[in-house]
Amino acid sequence: PSKGELLLDAREVTRRFGGLIACNRLSLEVRAGEILALIGPNGAGKSTMFNQVSGVDVPTSGKITFLGKDVTGKTSREIARMGMSRTFQHVKLLPTMSVIENVAIGAHLRGNRGVLSAAWRLDRQEEKRLLAEAAKQIERVGLGDYMFVEAGSLALGQQRIVEIARALTSDPCLLLLDEPAAGLRYKEKQALAELMRKLSAEGMGILLVEHDMDFVMGLVDRVVVMEFGEKISEGLPEEVQKDPAVLQAYLGG
Ligand code: ADP
Ligand code: MG
Numbered sequence: 001p002s003k004g005e006l007l008l009d010a011r012e013v014t015r016r017f018g019g020l021i022a023c024n025r026l027s028l029e030v031r032a033g034e035i036l037a038l039i040g041p042n043g044a045g046k047s048t049m050f051n052q053v054s055g056v057d058v059p060t061s062g063k064i065t066f067l068g069k070d071v072t073g074k075t076s077r078e079i080a081r082m083g084m085s086r087t088f089q090h091v092k093l094l095p096t097m098s099v100i101e102n103v104a105i106g107a108h109l110r111g112n113r114g115v116l117s118a119a120w121r122l123d124r125q126e127e128k129r130l131l132a133e134a135a136k137q138i139e140r141v142g143l144g145d146y147m148f149v150e151a152g153s154l155a156l157g158q159q160r161i162v163e164i165a166r167a168l169t170s171d172p173c174l175l176l177l178d179e180p181a182a183g184l185r186y187k188e189k190q191a192l193a194e195l196m197r198k199l200s201a202e203g204m205g206i207l208l209v210e211h212d213m214d215f216v217m218g219l220v221d222r223v224v225v226m227e228f229g230e231k232i233s234e235g236l237p238e239e240v241q242k243d244p245a246v247l248q249a250y251l252g253g
Helices: 046-054 076-082 099-109 115-120 124-140 156-168 186-201 237-242 244-251
Strands: 006-017 020-031 035-039 061-066 084-086 174-178 205-210 222-227 230-235
Touching: 006 046, 006 205, 020 035, 020 046, 020 205, 020 230, 035 046, 035 186, 046 061, 046 076, 046 084, 046 174, 046 205, 076 084, 084 156, 099 124, 099 156, 124 156, 156 174, 156 186, 186 205, 222 237, 222 244, 230 237, 230 244, 237 244
Parallel strands: 035 205, 035 222, 084 174, 174 205
Antiparallel strands: 006 020, 006 061, 222 230
């Protein structure tokens, strides 16, 4: 996709869990080369929205279009193959395995069911291909020097970047990052922001869930703010930051 092209178009997405409406008619768009932040207090429905978009979960109603195709109800594997990749809120690296093994295994596991079924089916050719792809993405995110280091020995900020490298192995045009900056130190957040800027400059669309307003300011192009499953504000970071509804949601009413 060329810059500015519409990648993701989620329309009126609703997800109910029994009596709870975790997402209520939420719409959002992401274009190639754009960074969109989905922000809001804990429990607002951000991860739920990610799950609907990436096919981990199926919306109760609404429509999700990716690259012009209706993907509502498609599996996460099908959607990943089309060029959407995501990270999860909690780091899931195998701490005693090397960075390159973690990235290669992540590439292999994507869409597969379990670690064991995947491990048994690796032939030599496939292993070589996965390791080469992993090495390429580790270089791309700037962790080339750490390729053969145990993943568990890296700082948390570097581990998050390893997860991004893992998500990049499917060559996505849209990347979904669920709270990548959570728990990171200032310097680590800066490194992460720099990587996101680099990827978006290459034309990648990025949808980012974030909790921390300060991290989002100066990084993203647009912000969508959620509270209790609803979109309460949308716009440029500077605009959203001044919106009384947003201040109210963050400061508590
Ligand atoms: P956020 O990521 O913004 O913190 P979530 O999307 O994780 O929020 O959760 C939104 C709401 O939906 C919360 O009230 C949460 O408890 C509820 N929820 C999320 N997933 C499920 C589920 N699988 N079953 C029932 N309730 C859920
Ligand atoms: Mg969440």
